[in-house]
Amino acid sequence: MQQHKASFSFQCQASCSQTKARAGVFTTPHGWVETPRFMPVGTLATVKTLTPEQLEAAGSQMVLANTYHLHLQPGEDIVKQAGGLHRFMGWQGPLLTDSGGFQVFSLSQLRTIAEEGVMFRSPRDGRMINLTPERSIEIQNALGADVIMAFDECPPYPAERSEVEAATERTYRWLKRCIEAHARPVDQALFGIVQGGVYLDLRRDAAQSLVSLDLPGYAIGGVSVGEPAEFIHQIVEATAPYLPIDKPRYLMGVGTYREMARAIASGIDLFDCVIPTRLGRHGAALVQGERWNLKNARFREDFTPLDATCPCYGCQNFSRAYLSHLVRCKEVLGYTLLSLHNVTELIRFTQQIRAAILSDRFFTEFAHWLDTPTSAQL
Numbered sequence: 001m002q003q004h005k006a007s008f009s010f011q012c013q014a015s016c017s018q019t020k021a022r023a024g025v026f027t028t029p030h031g032w033v034e035t036p037r038f039m040p041v042g043t044l045a046t047v048k049t050l051t052p053e054q055l056e057a058a059g060s061q062m063v064l065a066n067t068y069h070l071h072l073q074p075g076e077d078i079v080k081q082a083g084g085l086h087r088f089m090g091w092q093g094p095l096l097t098d099s100g101g102f103q104v105f106s107l108s109q110l111r112t113i114a115e116e117g118v119m120f121r122s123p124r125d126g127r128m129i130n131l132t133p134e135r136s137i138e139i140q141n142a143l144g145a146d147v148i149m150a151f152d153e154c155p156p157y158p159a160e161r162s163e164v165e166a167a168t169e170r171t172y173r174w175l176k177r178c179i180e181a182h183a184r185p186v187d188q189a190l191f192g193i194v195q196g197g198v199y200l201d202l203r204r205d206a207a208q209s210l211v212s213l214d215l216p217g218y219a220i221g222g223v224s225v226g227e228p229a230e231f232i233h234q235i236v237e238a239t240a241p242y243l244p245i246d247k248p249r250y251l252m253g254v255g256t257y258r259e260m261a262r263a264i265a266s267g268i269d270l271f272d273c274v275i276p277t278r279l280g281r282h283g284a285a286l287v288q289g290e291r292w293n294l295k296n297a298r299f300r301e302d303f304t305p306l307d308a309t310c311p312c313y314g315c316q317n318f319s320r321a322y323l324s325h326l327v328r329c330k331e332v333l334g335y336t337l338l339s340l341h342n343v344t345e346l347i348r349f350t351q352q353i354r355a356a357i358l359s360d361r362f363f364t365e366f367a368h369w370l371d372t373p374t375s376a377q378l
Contacts (some may be wrong), residue, residue: 008189008216010248010269018363019370020240020267023354026217026248028094028146029187030086033061035248035269036354038255038346039096040276043069045079045089048277049336050343052091058312058340059347062146063091064272067139068100068131072124076142084144095145096272099136101152101193102221102253113153115170133177137190141183149219150178152193157227164197168206171195179213189216191250197222198231200238207242218243219250220268233262240267255346257289261369264353265362276346280339283327286346289369294338299324312344313337 007029015022026033033039040047040055043066047055055063065085070076082088085095104111104118111120117132136151151174153167175192182190192210196202203220210218220239223232236251240263243249248269254260255273263271276286285292287307292299302320310316314323314337326334356362363370 007187010217010246012245014358014360016265016357016362017360019265021264021353021357021362022267022269023357024248024269026269028062028189030092030094030146031061033094033270034351034354036260036264036350036357037061037270038260038350039064039270039272040343040347041066041272041274042089042091043274044073045070045085047339047343048281049332049339050277052089054313054336054340055091055343056093058344059351060093060343062094062096062270064096064098065089065143065145066098066100066103067136067143067149068098068103070097070143071100071129071131071139072122076139080142080144086144094147096147097140097143097145097149098252099140099149099151099193100131101136101149102154104131105154105156115173117151133174134181137178137181137183141188144184145188147189147191147217148182150175150190150192152195152221154195154222154225155197157197157225159197161197161199161202164195164199165202168195168197168202172206172209175210175213179215191215191217191219191248193219193221193252194239194243195222196235196239198227198235200234203235203239204242207239211242211244215247217248217250219252221252223251224253224273229259232259233266236263236268237266243267257346257349258369260346260350261353261366264350264357265370271350273346276342277339280337280342281335283334283338284342285323285338286342288345294320294324294327294334296324306341307345310341310344310348312341314341 009027012024024035039062041064133151140148152171155164155167192215196206250270251268255275299320305315356365
């Protein structure tokens with residue numbers, strides 16, 4: 001059941017002498033990703049309000065899309081006819097597709113879980129859809145992303161141990177079915193997902209089971225589902241040591257400064273989150289660890305850049321007053337500029353951490369993010 005991994009490799013270039021943080025390069029058929037790295041989310045084959053050119057200018061190296069949403073609209077057959085997801089969305093760098101598992105399980109009462117898969121009613125047209133591990137992989141093979149994710153069961157929080165244990169065991173069984181169904185192992189790397197909820201022994205056992213299958217990479221899933229932030233740190237700290245040092249490690253759905261820094265300190269390489277564009281569409285900016293609401297009156301006559309140290313187009317060309325004006329008027333340009341800045345900011349944050357790891361300065365320069373958070377920190 002081993003995959004052919006000739007098109008993929010991970011090289012660790014440096015590590016922190018006081019933590020488990022590491023800097024590396026993940027090579028894919030569409031280019032490399034320098035880690036640690038934040039990856040913008042383009043659910044429907046678009047990072048909302050941003051063009052591929054803007055994403056590249058922001059420092060993006062790998063972008064995400066979602067199997068569930070693209071299956072519903074426009075359908076994987078159309079994407080395949082277009083020449084694959086890269087050509088369809090005009091992004092030539094590495095791509096990752098989530099399996100759709102998280103989205104399906106977030107439907108709550110609208111779906112039925114069985115060993116075969118998940119039956120749910122499409123929120124778009126009401127038709128019944130049976131998403132199985134095999135079908136998820138088939139869709140992802142058609143989409144053609146560089147990295148595809150195994151179909152997993154994501155238990156909610158809170159949940160009884162018995163419920164989480166059953167979901168974790170099913171995730172492992174589904175992973176083996178995903179491996180068998182995977183038709184493009186040479187140019188698509190299948191990552192397994194460690195589940196286990198907040199039960200650290202289940203996380204350990206799940207990680208060890210997944211590693212035995214020798215996959216090209218591994219993810220920690222089932223976090224940021226309502227649990228306290230401190231639990232995320234405990235889960236990552238307890239799980240990461242059981243994942244191979246020569247494979248990329250991906251923490252799914254996490255994109256705040258503190259949680260990324262603490263996860264990096266535990267050896268995590270890749271992150272994704274909808275936070276930067278979601279905040280941008282609501283008129284908020286991420287500025288050096290803080291969240292600013294541009295509707296606030298203090299920005300109306302502030303003619304300084306949003307962040308003079310930021311290289312993004314918005315910060316280099318417009319003032320806080322202008323951005324505040326756009327947001328107050330609900331002009332689309334305001335959402336674009338703030339989303340561009342926020343994506344740039346989180347990528348830049350991980351780039352700065354990478355540079356610090358390469359010169360063994362991570363622990364000293366980012367120590368304030370590794371402590372217990374304050375209310376002002378994200």
